[in-house]
Amino acid sequence: MHLQTIQDRIYDIRGQKVMLDFDLARLYETETRTLKQAVRRNIDRFPDDFMFELTQEEYNSLRSQVVTLKNTGRGKHSKYLPFAFTEQGVAMLSSVLSSSKAIEINIQIVRAFVFLRQYALSHKDITDKLQELESKYDQQFKDVYEAINYLLEKDHRETTQKERQRIGYKRA
Numbered sequence: 496m497h498l499q500t501i502q503d504r505i506y507d508i509r510g511q512k513v514m515l516d517f518d519l520a521r522l523y524e525t526e527t528r529t530l531k532q533a534v535r536r537n538i539d540r541f542p543d544d545f546m547f548e549l550t551q552e553e554y555n556s557l558r559s560q561v562v563t564l565k566n567t568g569r570g571k572h573s574k575y576l577p578f579a580f581t582e583q584g585v586a587m588l589s590s591v592l593s594s595s596k597a598i599e600i601n602i603q604i605v606r607a608f609v610f611l612r613q614y615a616l617s618h619k620d621i622t623d624k625l626q627e628l629e630s631k632y633d634q635q636f637k638d639v640y641e642a643i644n645y646l647l648e649k650d651h652r653e654t655t656q657k658e659r660q661r662i663g664y665k666r667a
Contacts (some may be wrong), residue, residue, distance in 0.1 A: 501607040506579075508553060512611060513579035514604065515549075522600045523592060533591045535580060540591065545584035549576050582608040 504518040516534075520527040549557070554576055580588065582605065587663060589601040 498603070498607055498610065501604055502611065505607065505611065506557060508557065508579055509547070509550065511579075511581050512608065513581055514585060515522045516578040516580070519580065519588065519604075522604070523594070523597045525592070525594075525597075525631070530579065530588075530592070531575070534588075540587050541580075541584055544581060545577050545587055546580045548578055551576065 501522070502520075504611065505512050506515065507513075516530055516560050517527045520530045534546065552663055585601065585608070606637055
């Protein structure tokens with residue numbers, strides 16, 4: 496299994512990097528219902544910071560953003576909303592699913608999460624610089640936009656003033 500394949504299945508939901516139950520089931524080569532059943536039997540091992548169930552709005556938003564969910568039809572007619580597992584939740588899955596395939600895939604998934612964390616930390620300076628530039632130029636564009644609006648309003652007032660119908664006596 497390639498690292499990129501796993502990284503493509505890591506989503507940012509509620510400000511956390513997570514993997515969805517149907518993606519994990521596919522990687523573990525098991526059915527989604529089997530994975531969910533194992534999790535429900537051991538729900539004490541999965542506090543809210545390890546796993547949470549998506550809301551319908553979150554799931555619809557995710558489906559509209561992620562092309563692969565649309566193209567493959569994954570979860571299209573799902574009876575239940577998917578579980579989202581954080582890095583810790585994925586690690587906990589290895590104790591619930593004890594097959595050799597699950598352990599092997601779990602190691603690769605943890606490596607993918609670690610890689611993403613290291614990548615984010617190494618590029619934090621670039622992100623900070625981009626945010627600084629964005630805020631600086633946002634203000635400049637806002638000032639230009641306000642100036643253009645002022646000039647357009649002024650021109651509109653002058654034009655309507657000239658074109659209005661005059662009232663009263665006309666001088667000859």
